[in-house]
Amino acid sequence: MLRLRFILPVMALGLAAGTAMAQMGPSSVWQGIYTPDQAARGDGVYQQACGACHGAALGGTGEAPPLIGGEFISHWDTMTVGDLYDRVRTTMPQNNPQSLTREQYADVLAYLLKANGFPEGAVPLDRRSEVLATIGITAEKPASGATGQ
Numbered sequence: 001m002l003r004l005r006f007i008l009p010v011m012a013l014g015l016a017a018g019t020a021m022a023q024m025g026p027s028s029v030w031q032g033i034y035t036p037d038q039a040a041r042g043d044g045v046y047q048q049a050c051g052a053c054h055g056a057a058l059g060g061t062g063e064a065p066p067l068i069g070g071e072f073i074s075h076w077d078t079m080t081v082g083d084l085y086d087r088v089r090t091t092m093p094q095n096n097p098q099s100l101t102r103e104q105y106a107d108v109l110a111y112l113l114k115a116n117g118f119p120e121g122a123v124p125l126d127r128r129s130e131v132l133a134t135i136g137i138t139a140e141k142p143a144s145g146a147t148g149q
């Protein structure tokens with residue numbers, strides 16, 4: 001259960017101070033930051049726009065590195081979901097960067113997170129880089145309690 005006694009006063013404070021909703025959002029990729037539907041849509045986007053180079057099962061082909069497993073995650077460990085989102089959004093598909101909508105990039109990112117074993121949740125991944133920049137990527141799941149779940 002979420003700790004409502006803690007969260008409600010914080011929300012009240014946040015609203016009173018006019019701070020962005022983003023600050024109340026998840027802070028870790030382990031908190032369930034995308035929905036199953038979103039990841040399923042992302043699978044479709046991936047197969048259309050990414051799979052030819054990165055492989056249908058994300059294992060990589062030729063120059064295109066794997067997007068699954070330890071090496072991939074280690075590149076992004078301690079960075080944010082916003083960093084990964086912007087990297088993909090501005091440089092991929094490598095043969096046609098920025099050709100997808102922000103929603104499609106968020107969907108494909110949800111698919112990558114699912115494939116890499118990060119948990120799904122009830123709220124879809126946001127399309128705004130500044131919101132995603134508040135969510136940290138860590139290869140290891142933080143000690144219990146640290147995720148707020």
Ligand code: HEC
Pocket residue numbers: 046049050051052053054063064065066067071072075087088091092093094095108
């Ligand atoms: C035309 C081939 C091609 C396509 C299509 C393509 N990529 Fe890439 N991708 C590459 C290559 C080559 C690299 C390595 C060079 C580089 O980093 O730019 C790369 C690198 C990456 C990286 C960095 C990997 C790491 O370990 O940090 C990510 C993430 C990525 N691609 C995601 C995607 C996604 C998501 C799509 C679909 C929207 C996509 N790519 C489509 C060729 C491609």
